[in-house]
Every structure is written in structure tokens, then in C-alpha cells.
Amino acid sequence: MKRRTFVAGAAALAAGSALAALAPARAADGKIEKPDLIIGVGGKPLLYYLPLTIAEQKGFFKEEGLNVTINDFAGGAKSLQALIGGSVDIVAGAYEHTIRMQNKGQNIIAVCGLGRFPGIVVAVRKSLADDIKSVKDLKGRKMGVTAPGSSTALMLQYALKKNGLAIDDAALIGIGSGSSAVAAIKNGEVDGLSHVDPVIAQLESDGEIKVLIDTRTEKGTRDVFGGPNPAATVYLPHDFAQTNPVTTQKVVNAFMKALDFIHSAKPEDIAATVPAEYLLGDKQLYMRAFEASREMYSPDGMITKEGYDSMMSVLKGLDPELANADVAFDKTFDPTFVKAAKR
Known part of the structure; x- marks a missing residue:
């Protein structure tokens, strides 16, 4: 075209x-x-x-x-x-x-x-839950997003800055959607992720992640952004x-x-x-x-x-x-x- x-x-x-x-x-x-x-x-x-x-x-x-x-x-x-x-x-x-x-x-x-x-959830691998108790602990971590520059990346960057970190304090890695994102967590390719359902639901059901931020509801969204x-x-x-x-x-x-x-x-x-x-x-x-x-x-x-x-x-x-x-x-x-x- x-x-x-x-x-x-x-x-x-x-x-x-x-x-x-x-x-x-x-x-x-x-x-x-x-x-x-x-x-x-x-x-x-x-x-x-x-x-x-x-x-x-x-x-x-x-x-x-x-x-x-x-x-x-x-x-x-x-x-x-x-x-x-x-x-x-x-x-x-x-x-x-x-x-x-x-x-x-x-x-x-x-x-x-x-x-x-947004419906976006920020979470970390359950095996790292003792070391990563909040967003502030994501410094130096590898975090999966659907793709750099996407809304999942923006959400994570906002969370980092809101918690006193620089937006590049965590490495953002594109892990795609669907099964590739699930595999990235299960295989230890990333320490956590900023993603959406059904990927998040699958990882929660399998006991693979600990949720830090959840914007699937109005309350969760307002807690993060102060509004819709x-x-x-x-x-x-x-x-x-x-x-x-x-x-x-x-x-x-x-x-x-x-x-x-x-x-x-x-x-x-x-x-x-x-x-x-x-x-x-x-x-x-x-x-x-x-x-x-x-x-x-x-x-x-x-x-x-x-x-x-x-x-x-x-x-x-x-x-x-x-x-x-x-x-x-x-x-x-x-x-x-x-x-x-x-x-």
C-alpha cells in the first residue's frame, strides 16, 4: 500500500x-x-x-x-x-x-x-517473592512486557517512577502474548512481567507469580493512577x-x-x-x-x-x-x- x-x-x-x-x-x-x-x-x-x-x-x-x-x-x-x-x-x-x-x-x-x-497486572515469579516484595525491589530485574513501547511497558515504567525508581532501572524484555509469555516466566527467562489476561490468569492458576499491581478493576486502576x-x-x-x-x-x-x-x-x-x-x-x-x-x-x-x-x-x-x-x-x-x- x-x-x-x-x-x-x-x-x-x-x-x-x-x-x-x-x-x-x-x-x-x-x-x-x-x-x-x-x-x-x-x-x-x-x-x-x-x-x-x-x-x-x-x-x-x-x-x-x-x-x-x-x-x-x-x-x-x-x-x-x-x-x-x-x-x-x-x-x-x-x-x-x-x-x-x-x-x-x-x-x-x-x-x-x-x-x-488497563487490565494490566505487574507480577513477579513466586520463587522471587521473598526478595521482591514491592515495585521498589524491581531495580536490576528483567521484566517481561508484550513488546517495548507497548501499554504494558508504559504501565511498568509508570509504576517504577511512582515508586522512586528510574524508568530504566528494570530491563524491559518483549515476551509477546499467549504461550510465549507463560513460558518466559516458567522457564525463568524473566524475573517478572507486566501483562494481561489470560496470561496472568494462567500463571496465577499455576502458582507461578505473586501480584504486585492489578488494574483489572476500577479500584485497582484508581489506586495506581488516581483515576480511570x-x-x-x-x-x-x-x-x-x-x-x-x-x-x-x-x-x-x-x-x-x-x-x-x-x-x-x-x-x-x-x-x-x-x-x-x-x-x-x-x-x-x-x-x-x-x-x-x-x-x-x-x-x-x-x-x-x-x-x-x-x-x-x-x-x-x-x-x-x-x-x-x-x-x-x-x-x-x-x-x-x-x-x-x-x-
């Missing part, structure tokens, strides 16, 4: 804002401009990205007239790179990426919130949404159907829907992991200003490039497609 550059000037942004208000109306009954889409994601089997899998497996994309190909990358940072490089059209990825890209002058915007809490912290979103180039408003609306429709299904389904319905290999060989464990994580999924597809403020505070504290950033909330999330979604 042709490489695209998403750098917008002030005039283009103003014009885009005017078009954004018209997008849902244009998308209501129009022809799908781009029915064949490529969606990027970093770690599709993870519960963090369950809405994407549900939309795919339940046929919600097809119901909306879309032919979707999903490219699964080693981590969220890789899927963002693919979007910037033009090899995917849309990404299911962390909300923080919209802030980072806007700060760099690249007009990437979220159009649907999927996760209102938006996680997975659907994000894309702003000009894609404006050039393809019908397509964008159909994509959001499909994800909203998936969120509705997640909140109403029984755990066994979820387990029966996802590919068998996502269960990591233990259906009952997967069901328990889903139920423990259900609270983190967005009930309405929205991202709140409170969530934005929480995320900005984290990023300003971690990234020197963002320390003095002035990125407006409405440049990171456009709610118009969610508000117009047919569910």
Missing part, C-alpha cells in the same frame, strides 16, 4: 473539525467507501483486545458489509508503526498512542473506546475518517455490537466464541479470567475527559517529549461515530 503521511496544518484541522460534525449524517445511509479493510493489533489473543475478536468471530464486521483482515503484531507499538507506514487502515490499540501522535503533529484519533481500565485510565481503543488517521465516514461508522457499529455482547454474555458464551487456541488449554480458567476482567470493558464506547486527564498525567511524567505537551482532548477522541452507532 502507498505510504501515507498524516501531518496536518491548522487550516486542515479546522476543516476536519467541521467535517467531523457532518460525518455521522453522511455515514447514515451512504455507500461503504472502503469495504476491504486491514485492522492492526498487537496481541489479539489477549483479553485486552477481546472486542476485536468478538466482532470478528460473531460476524459483526460482515453484518456491517465489511471484509476485514486482521494483522496481529508483536505489540501495540508495532501496530502503530504499521498504521503510520500505511500497511493497515485502522488499529485496535492503546489510547496513549493518539496523544503521542498528536503531539508529533500526526493526526491520529480514537473513534471508539474499548477498555476503560483508558486502555484499548479503535484509532485511525483523522483524514481516513473524513474521507471514509460510512466505512468508519460501520467499523464503530461492529465494535459497539461486540461491547454489548461482552457485557451481556455468559463466560461460557465468550469461551465458545474465541478461537480454541486462545483458551491456553484450559477453558474454565479462561472463563474465570474473562469474568474477572469484564469490568474493564467500556459500556458505551466513550472516553471521558477524566480518563484523558489521567493518561496525560502519566505520559507527562514519563516522557520528556510530552512533559510540556499541549494536546487537546478533542484531538485524541472523536465521539461522533459512537453517538451515531447502530447497535
Whole structure:
């Protein structure tokens, strides 16, 4: 695919804002401009990205007239790179990426919130529990993350800094998702990890880890961040949404159907829907992991200003490039497609 550059000037942004208000109306009954889409994601089997899998497996994309190909990358940072490089059209990825890209002058915007809490757990190998009693003891340790630059890495770095350490005091090692992450702990390749379910649930069930931080619930998230912290979103180039408003609306429709299904389904319905290999060989464990994580999924597809403020505070504290950033909330999330979604 042709490489695209998403750098917008002030005039283009103003014009885009005017078009954004018209997008849902244009998308209501129009022809799908781009029915064949490529969606990027970093770690599709993870519960963090369950809405994407549900939309795919339940046929919600097809119901909306879309032919979707999903490219699964080693981590969220890789899927963002693919979007910037033009090899995917849309990404299911962390909300923080919209802030980072806007700060760099690249007009990437979220159009649907999927996760209102990170769902990320920081834990260490049980055999090291006597030596590592808190985050402060992670200095000099090797910690697994889905991929460097991913939201799991960001979470760990934030925890390190909050506990008086430098963000590089622990070595961050990409261990991927699924069975590779489980193996990294069991084989002693890393001392601990910052990861999500079902990997965490599998390791807990096997007695392999001691949990230090848990953001699968609102309480756990507020304990760490002081507020909500938006996680997975659907994000894309702003000009894609404006050039393809019908397509964008159909994509959001499909994800909203998936969120509705997640909140109403029984755990066994979820387990029966996802590919068998996502269960990591233990259906009952997967069901328990889903139920423990259900609270983190967005009930309405929205991202709140409170969530934005929480995320900005984290990023300003971690990234020197963002320390003095002035990125407006409405440049990171456009709610118009969610508000117009047919569910």
C-alpha cells in the first residue's frame, strides 16, 4: 500500500473539525467507501483486545458489509508503526498512542473506546517473592512486557517512577502474548512481567507469580493512577475518517455490537466464541479470567475527559517529549461515530 503521511496544518484541522460534525449524517445511509479493510493489533489473543475478536468471530464486521483482515503484531507499538507506514487502515490499540501522535503533529484519533481500565497486572515469579516484595525491589530485574513501547511497558515504567525508581532501572524484555509469555516466566527467562489476561490468569492458576499491581478493576486502576485510565481503543488517521465516514461508522457499529455482547454474555458464551487456541488449554480458567476482567470493558464506547486527564498525567511524567505537551482532548477522541452507532 502507498505510504501515507498524516501531518496536518491548522487550516486542515479546522476543516476536519467541521467535517467531523457532518460525518455521522453522511455515514447514515451512504455507500461503504472502503469495504476491504486491514485492522492492526498487537496481541489479539489477549483479553485486552477481546472486542476485536468478538466482532470478528460473531460476524459483526460482515453484518456491517465489511471484509476485514486482521494483522496481529508483536505489540501495540508495532501496530502503530504499521498504521503510520500505511500497511493497515485502522488499529485496535492503546489510547496513549493518539496523544503521542498528536503531539508529533500526526493526526491520529480514537473513534471508539474499548477498555476503560488497563487490565494490566505487574507480577513477579513466586520463587522471587521473598526478595521482591514491592515495585521498589524491581531495580536490576528483567521484566517481561508484550513488546517495548507497548501499554504494558508504559504501565511498568509508570509504576517504577511512582515508586522512586528510574524508568530504566528494570530491563524491559518483549515476551509477546499467549504461550510465549507463560513460558518466559516458567522457564525463568524473566524475573517478572507486566501483562494481561489470560496470561496472568494462567500463571496465577499455576502458582507461578505473586501480584504486585492489578488494574483489572476500577479500584485497582484508581489506586495506581488516581483515576480511570483508558486502555484499548479503535484509532485511525483523522483524514481516513473524513474521507471514509460510512466505512468508519460501520467499523464503530461492529465494535459497539461486540461491547454489548461482552457485557451481556455468559463466560461460557465468550469461551465458545474465541478461537480454541486462545483458551491456553484450559477453558474454565479462561472463563474465570474473562469474568474477572469484564469490568474493564467500556459500556458505551466513550472516553471521558477524566480518563484523558489521567493518561496525560502519566505520559507527562514519563516522557520528556510530552512533559510540556499541549494536546487537546478533542484531538485524541472523536465521539461522533459512537453517538451515531447502530447497535
